[in-house]
Amino acid sequence: MSEHVDTSRRRFLGGTAGAAAGISIAPGVFLNQVAQAKPADQPVSSDNRWGMLIDTNKCGDGCDACVRGCMEENGWGDIHNSEPHSSPEQKAQWIRIVELRDTSTGYAHQLPLMCQHCKHPPCVDVCPTGASMKRADGIVLVDKHICIGCRYCMMACPYKARSFIHEDLQDQLVVAPRGKGTVESCTLCVHRVDKDGADAVPACAEACAAEGHDAFVFGDLNDPNSEISRQLALHGGTQIRADLGLDLGVRYRGI
């Protein structure tokens, strides 16, 4: 009896898989989208430079949806209780809300701050092993396999964008591998960018939009027709500590 195989189940599974494939491929719009994203077996290209424009005027007062969105997506922070032994000063923060107050005018506002994905990143310059690296498409990452945990990148980063992991981690997410004794920071949701290309929406931007603020625009700074390039051309943008000449991938409006 154990040799009996239920072929009707196989036929059903085969049929549904075929139907799903047909539905996916048949409408041309699906094919177009697939064509825009980079196939997984091809390297990233310097034809793209991924960046983000953040309009701080749209930033909700006291809102930290982007921070929570990033935590959920990448598995860090208190919502995952990912570093239970570490003190608040030791816990990782990939993105944070910075409150600003102009001392001469009293004007106060807030903005989200994370890795600025510099074109000339000091963290990459100082890293002894090359673990700190910039992809051809401008995304600055840490290769956790060759990071020795020297923390020189944290000394060098002008934006305090990086965190060191002070303890063993449990239940990490597949999209964001992390590890005790290595350094990490915002990846610009590289796993989403690699999957969806110019249509990708990083988790912070997605959470902000869901909150109805729409302060983030993600896109290709090298493409003059992208939304981010058009907005920058129309209204301009500010780079934090532009005096350092690092040519940042993250731009702001309203600072």
Next chain:
Amino acid sequence: MKKTIHFREVTNNGTGYWGLIGILGLIVAIGLGAAYYMEHHGHYVTGMNNQIVWGTPHVFAVFLIVAASGALNVASIGSVFGKAPYKPLAPLSGLLAIALLIGGLAILVLDLGRPDRLIVAMTYYNFKSIFAWNIILYNGFIAIVAVYLWMLMDPSKKQYSSTVGLFAFLWRLILTTGTGSIFGFIVARQAYDAAIMAPLFVVMSFSFGLAIYLLVLMAAMRWTDRPLGDALVRRLKNLLGVFVAGVLYFVLAYHLTNLYATEHHGYEHFLLLGGGIYTQLFWIGQILIGSLIPLAMLYHPSLGKSRAAIGWACVLIILGGLAQMYTIIIGGQAYPLVLFPGMEVSSSFYDGVVAEYSPALPEFLLGIGGFGIALIAVALAVKVLPFMPQKLDDASADPHHAGGAAEAAAGKAA
């Protein structure tokens, strides 16, 4: 007539020698235990955090690395600048240089987040990183000084010692420039991003290295009942005084430049006036205890002749040097980054506030362990190889002095 100086292994076999080895061994064991504890649990058991990423271990490590290159100076003065009285001091100088560097590097490596990946650090190089260059400079220093010691100690190779000595001298200048540039090349922090860091570290190395050398020399000669001449000690302590004053000069130039530029007033106010522990360590630790008091002791008409006072001056210079490293490394990180000039900033990530840091015991023990590694290496090496001269009384060490003494004696007789 010049007397030949013979070098001999240390022959002490009593409780004194083995007691010293035992104490140093214990310090090393405790240091290694502390490192294991920190690596096993992760750095959450330390006082370090995402604001103060380099803590007390780095204070000790950078101090020892800087002192290592300075300890070689005594040999360089003999080989490169041809000063005869320094030549018999050269083997111990080279040995101490290697030992201090190994002690410092041990701390640095054991404090890495992933010390198990040392092989990665040795096989993956980013040549734009001054850190990567330093890995090559440090390893090269150990190799070159080892060859230099061979040339010095093998009578058949003696003729090469000045050439290799010159190479080692240039290498050590580049090495300390590299160490200072670790901080000099950091563009974004108020305390760093200054070319003067490189020469400042070079002069610091002269001072710290000679202070440790003089202490080790006086202790080693005394404990092995070998004579050490007053004129030689006077020469070394006067030179040490010049180096201490040199460090003060560079520190003055650094702060004066910062005080002139409004952009740096915030940091200068923090360090010189309102920085709490950092201000105290600067004025009391570095300037008073580490510079002014030892300078007064070294050049005092009567204290300057006392071996005990000279020894204490060296201890104060070393303590002051550690205080200086603490203010540079930890004070420099404690002062917040200026991201938005003219704005008050605050965040959950401690933007805009002076970072809190209190060293945890394991950090301190690891740092002391580095000193232990350096000193036990010296203590063991002088027992197996003839690094130390049998006698360094003034007549043997300095032919000019001997001549002068003979003339004086002749004058008296007449």
